[in-house]
Amino acid sequence: GAVVSQHPSRVICKSGTSVKIECRSLDFQATTMFWYRQFPKQSLMLMATSNEGSKATYEQGVEKDKFLINHASLTLSTLTVTSAHPEDSSFYICSARELVGYNEQFFGPGTRLTVL
Amino acid sequence: LAKTTQPISMDSYEGQEVNITCSHNNIATNDYITWYQQFPSQGPRFIIQGYKTKVTNEVASLFIPADRKSSTLSLPRVSLSDTAVYYCLVGDGNRDDKIIFGKGTRLHILP
Numbered sequence: 001g002a003v004v005s006q007h008p009s010r011v012i013c014k015s016g017t018s019v020k021i022e023c024r025s026l027d028f029q030a031t032t033m034f035w036y037r038q039f040p041k042q043s044l045m046l047m048a049t050s051n052e053g054s055k056a057t058y059e060q061g062v063e064k065d066k067f068l069i070n071h072a073s074l075t076l077s078t079l080t081v082t083s084a085h086p087e088d089s090s091f092y093i094c095s096a097r098e099l100v101g102y103n104e105q106f107f108g109p110g111t112r113l114t115v116l
Numbered sequence: 117l118a119k120t121t122q123p124i125s126m127d128s129y130e131g132q133e134v135n136i137t138c139s140h141n142n143i144a145t146n147d148y149i150t151w152y153q154q155f156p157s158q159g160p161r162f163i164i165q166g167y168k169t170k171v172t173n174e175v176a177s178l179f180i181p182a183d184r185k186s187s188t189l190s191l192p193r194v195s196l197s198d199t200a201v202y203y204c205l206v207g208d209g210n211r212d213d214k215i216i217f218g219k220g221t222r223l224h225i226l227p
Binding site: 036 | 150159165203216
């Protein structure tokens with residue numbers, strides 16, 4: 001099946017720094033990628049939808065200036081958490097939708113962000 | 117707003133068959149039903165997908181009644197490693213279709 005990777009798998013940073021998370025579709029092209037956030041014992045919460053070559057669409061309540069999303073190619077999307085604070089600590093998961101067929105959504109392994 | 121409703125949690129024993137039902141009363145004509153499994157600190161993993169009647173693969177079966185307002189994921193002979201959260205999702209898979217997760221079902225398999 002199609003594979004989506006994320007890098008890094010886990011990151012620890014100091015409050016006030018920015019962190020970039022990469023999401024790659026390894027063996028398929030994805031016009032659309034999604035970013036989710038998941039807190040402990042909770043479900044995945046959709047943060048934004050990222051379409052290649054255009055601006056991301058953010059869900060209500062998600063600060064677009066804090067969570068910068070760039071989808072520069074059909075295989076790469078990045079999420080930058082700017083000026084991270086402890087409350088941004090969470091598990092971030094991306095998914096990618098394949099161009100052809102049903103457009104099934106494939107999920108990455110997630111990135112654990114801890115802000116000290 | 118999530119389109120699906122599932123039991124919050126279920127317990128079962130090793131070797132048993134487990135059935136998890138999902139309600140999706142407002143499912144649209146073009147929507148498919150997809151089930152994902154998630155282990156702690158991992159991304160969701162695709163289990164099975166269907167549109168109507170019954171679908172079976174090597175890990176599960178999916179039963180969908182004629183009105184498609186619900187579906188049941190059936191896991192045969194579960195083991196401890198099937199302890200996970202299971203999500204039922206509906207969507208038409210088009211480019212702009214957003215997959216909104218419900219709360220999922222936390223399945224706990226006991227020895």
